[in-house]
Amino acid sequence: MKKCPECNHELKRVKNEALQTKYKTSNGCKDILVENLSYSKCDYCNAIFYNPDDIDNYEIQLEKALEKERRNENLLTAKEIKAIRKKYNLTQLQLELLLKIGPKNVAKWETYKSNQSRTIDKLLRNMNDDYCFFLKMLNNVEVKDFSNIINEHSFYLDNISILELISKFYPDVNIKNVSKDFISYVRQVIESLLETTIVEKNSELVLKEAV
Numbered sequence: 001m002k003k004c005p006e007c008n009h010e011l012k013r014v015k016n017e018a019l020q021t022k023y024k025t026s027n028g029c030k031d032i033l034v035e036n037l038s039y040s041k042c043d044y045c046n047a048i049f050y051n052p053d054d055i056d057n058y059e060i061q062l063e064k065a066l067e068k069e070r071r072n073e074n075l076l077t078a079k080e081i082k083a084i085r086k087k088y089n090l091t092q093l094q095l096e097l098l099l100k101i102g103p104k105n106v107a108k109w110e111t112y113k114s115n116q117s118r119t120i121d122k123l124l125r126n127m128n129d130d131y132c133f134f135l136k137m138l139n140n141v142e143v144k145d146f147s148n149i150i151n152e153h154s155f156y157l158d159n160i161s162i163l164e165l166i167s168k169f170y171p172d173v174n175i176k177n178v179s180k181d182f183i184s185y186v187r188q189v190i191e192s193l194l195e196t197t198i199v200e201k202n203s204e205l206v207l208k209e210a211v
């Protein structure tokens with residue numbers, strides 16, 4: 001049995017215990033209940049000791065507690081935000097520019113140092129669920145900050161209106177998986193039916209008289 005370094009009494013192992021802890025955020029400290037903790041405790045002086053495995057477990061359980069808190073507030077978790085960002089290959093700075101917010105915010109949401117607002121949360125969800133919505137956001141950024149991303153989506157950026165039409169007429173179709181050929185085909189069909197050329201202007205569909 002190990003002895004307490006503080007008072008030399010015997011330490012007792014504690015498992016699956018919940019502890020109220022102070023967690024530092026950008027808006028000060030908050031109390032958070034971390035569950036399923038393991039540690040050694042001295043019943044005489046009440047000191048608590050974590051071995052390296054206990055510390056690893058503490059990190060995992062703390063993240064779970066923070067995740068649970070976000071879910072209870074109906075906000076995306078850190079992992080979910082990161083997954084949306086990674087899905088579109090965005091850096092933290094690019095996501096901030098896309099959302100038109102100040103620097104370092106995304107890093108804070110992704111490490112639970114602060115929570116995203118409800119408005120931002122909604123934008124992130126729309127961006128995740130609706131590819132056209134993401135493309136429209138991309139249409140409103142400085143090209144120099146997004147050259148790699150714009151390059152990756154250039155064909156779709158040039159066809160936002162067609163993509164929107166497809167998503168309206170075929171709501172079950174996942175427009176991210178629509179082939180370029182199909183988009184070109186739909187464009188041709190519409191253009192021949194209307195006897196016009198379709199041009200995209202600020203993601204609005206503009207009909208140009210055919211020459």
Ligand SMILES: [Zn+2]
Nearest residue numbers: 004007042045
């Ligand atoms: Zn002690």
